[in-house]
């Protein structure tokens with residue numbers, strides 16, 4: 001069972017989420033949600049949106065393998 005979140009929840013697992021609008025005014029699609037943000041409300045159906053975790057993915061900015069040395073400037 002995929003992790004499911006509503007608008008207003010904190011993003012605990014960053015990654016790609018499938019968006020399901022309560023009013024079904026849009027087809028399902030995928031978005032990227034990053035750590036430290038909240039799942040946003042929709043302009044049309046407000047809080048009635050489900051975010052289903054499709055696959056976790058970390059923000060490359062937090063990946064130590066891609067961090068530039070601080071003293072290189």
Ligand SMILES: [Zn+2]
Pocket residue numbers: 021022023025042043044045046049
């Ligand atoms: Zn909506």
